[in-house]
Amino acid sequence: MEMKYSMLSPTVTENRSQFVRIDPGNVSRKPLFGLDAEALAAVMVEMGEPGWRGRQLAEAIYCQLVTELSEITTLPRALRERMGAGGWEVGRPRIAQVFTSVDGTERYLVQGGGDGGETVETVWMPEGDEGEAGDGSGEEANSGTRSRATICVSSQVGCAVNCQFCLTAKLGFQRNLSAGEIAGQVVSVLERHGVEVGRERVNLVFMGMGEPFLNYDNFMAAVRLLVDEVGLSPQRMTVSTSGIVPGIERFALEPPEFRPKLAISLNAPNDEVRAEIMPINRRWPIEAVMEAVRKVKLRPRERVTFEYVLLGGVTDRVEHAAEVGRLVRRTGLAAKVNLIAWNPGPGIGYTMPAASAVERFRAALGAEGIPVYVRRPRGRDIFAACGQLKRTVDSEQWSD
Numbered sequence: 208m209e210m211k212y213s214m215l216s217p218t219v220t221e222n223r224s225q226f227v228r229i230d231p232g233n234v235s236r237k238p239l240f241g242l243d244a245e246a247l248a249a250v251m252v253e254m255g256e257p258g259w260r261g262r263q264l265a266e267a268i269y270c271q272l273v274t275e276l277s278e279i280t281t282l283p284r285a286l287r288e289r290m291g292a293g294g295w296e297v298g299r300p301r302i303a304q305v306f307t308s309v310d311g312t313e314r315y316l317v318q319g320g321g322d323g324g325e326t327v328e329t330v331w332m333p334e335g336d337e338g339e340a341g342d343g344s345g346e347e348a349n350s351g352t353r354s355r356a357t358i359c360v361s362s363q364v365g366c367a368v369n370c371q372f373c374l375t376a377k378l379g380f381q382r383n384l385s386a387g388e389i390a391g392q393v394v395s396v397l398e399r400h401g402v403e404v405g406r407e408r409v410n411l412v413f414m415g416m417g418e419p420f421l422n423y424d425n426f427m428a429a430v431r432l433l434v435d436e437v438g439l440s441p442q443r444m445t446v447s448t449s450g451i452v453p454g455i456e457r458f459a460l461e462p463p464e465f466r467p468k469l470a471i472s473l474n475a476p477n478d479e480v481r482a483e484i485m486p487i488n489r490r491w492p493i494e495a496v497m498e499a500v501r502k503v504k505l506r507p508r509e510r511v512t513f514e515y516v517l518l519g520g521v522t523d524r525v526e527h528a529a530e531v532g533r534l535v536r537r538t539g540l541a542a543k544v545n546l547i548a549w550n551p552g553p554g555i556g557y558t559m560p561a562a563s564a565v566e567r568f569r570a571a572l573g574a575e576g577i578p579v580y581v582r583r584p585r586g587r588d589i590f591a592a593c594g595q596l597k598r599t600v601d602s603e604q605w606s607d
């Protein structure tokens with residue numbers, strides 16, 4: 208299959224390397240972005256200033272979206288200069304490259320403040336993906352309005368989990384992102400699209416590169432920043448895990464005011480098939496994952512999502528649907544299933560399911576009484592669809 212790249216943004220084809228490595232330049236030595244109001248107050252106190260200046264800083268960085276110290280005009284100029292001389296800077300991750308799909312999806316390479324200036328992937332889907340709405344409404348996500356826009360966020364550079372159908376796995380694990388690098392992806396995208404937080408509804412899905420529950424502390428610190436400082440609702444956030452049981456158990460203890468909704472990347476009808484496509488299943492088989500999920504106290508109307516990638520001939524048979532139905536029912540959880548037709552990627556030996564197989568699977572699962580949604584692939588042409596995130600900028604390997 209030949210992919211067309213004419214819709215990619217300029218400069219992309221000039222770079223023939225497969226991964227982008229951007230010169231870190233002035234990497235922030237001491238980024239303020241990523242610190243909560245309390246930590247910002249501590250910075251101020253350390254500099255001999257009153258603690259309430261921390262609130263001014265938080266307001267400037269997370270609400271006014273200021274990116275330069277010099278623009279924080281609520282602080283005296285002399286203080287800003289002292290901070291700069293002391294190595295402090297806003298240090299928010301920035302969008303380094305943009306790829307635009309014919310369907311309006313945008314994929315970004317976002318550069319954090321870490322060593323080496325690696326980039327991670329963030330995706331903006333203006334009309335959601337026809338999966339869940341993400342706002343607890345139980346509606347499908349595609350109303351065709353901006354109010355359903357969804358941002359897909361990365362939590363690690365690369366990933367150690369090694370799901371066999373996923374391009375990110377090919378990178379291997381490189382490093383965890385900091386809380387600021389995770390929250391910074393969101394804030395940068397909100398700013399790019401002029402989203403007015405509080406007036407417009409935007410959903411976040413932590414389903415980009417990486418396994419959030421293997422970077423638990425930074426992931427949850429980012430969520431708290433996004434809730435407390437940026438003003439987003441955790442009920443419009445969904446975190447997806449491949450089934451890291453200790454992480455799910457910690458997550459179950461999070462207070463509801465900071466806990467996003469939970470999605471389990473199930474992808475198979477039973478342990479045998481799952482272990483083949485997700486080696487993590489050998490460590491934590493399906494029943495262990497389900498037992499941990501049952502510990503999460505769902506809010507009224509909240510449901511756990513089971514993500515299910517349909518691999519042609521591997522996980523898309525109608526008898527698999529019946530098995531998934533029984534499995535989900537047996538959990539006793541308020542649940543739904545999001546079906547994702549697998550998105551092809553270079554070097555991965557699976558095939559896309561036929562459209563008729565997707566429909567048969569959906570109907571069979573629905574007949575089992577399970578709420579089921581088919582997520583429309585977004586940004587496939589720019590490698591932005593599920594499982595395609597690998598910092599790809601080049602098309603040369605893409606043909607079969």
Ligand code: SF4
Pocket residue numbers: 366367368369370373374375376415416417418449594
């Ligand atoms: S699907 Fe998610 S958990 Fe699995 S390898 Fe890819 S990024 Fe990691």
